[in-house]
Amino acid sequence: MRHLETFSSKGTRNSLWYWTEIVSPFKVVFNYICMCLARISPSLRLKNILYSFMGIKIGKHVSVGLEVNMDIFFPELIEIGDNSIIGFNTTILCHEFLIREYRTGKVIIGKNVTIGANTTILPGVMIADNSVVSAHSLVNSDVSGFVGGVPARQLKPWRGGEENNEA
Secondary structure, X not given: OOOOEEEEOOOOOOHXXXXXXXXXXXXXXXXXXXXXXXXXXXXXXXXXXXXXXXXXXXXXXXXXXXOOEXXXXXXXXXXXXXXXXXXXXXXXXXXXXXXXXXXXXOEEEOOOOEEOOOOEEOOOOEEOOOOEEOOOOEEXXXXXXXXXXXXXXXXXXXXXXXXXXXX
């Protein structure tokens, strides 16, 4: 299950046509510039500063890989816990524009979470502390433990995060 807010389209066209009435174009351009810089920066500190400028709640010692895409319409709905890793080319969305409506939802990534490369995280989901999401996964509901696949599901019995905290 996802935790979403649903809003009706502002007119007769599909809801994406009305994005400028939903979000300030200046905010989107600013977020896009920050995102482009963060995507190519090898500096984790610079990335985290840019994400903070966008409104993302980012914990201490978060590591975000190259080419990661964070939502530019509603980045303030993203929370990433301390010491988490987000792999190369992952996409985190907090919105979805549909024909007659659009939806928004927080994405909450817990502490000590590892997200594999090329993962897509949809709006309105929570990834529990100490979880591992395998590469090429689609997270479309709340998850915990060692998960993966399309859609993401439990791959291994949950042992309280030991998989993610081995030294």
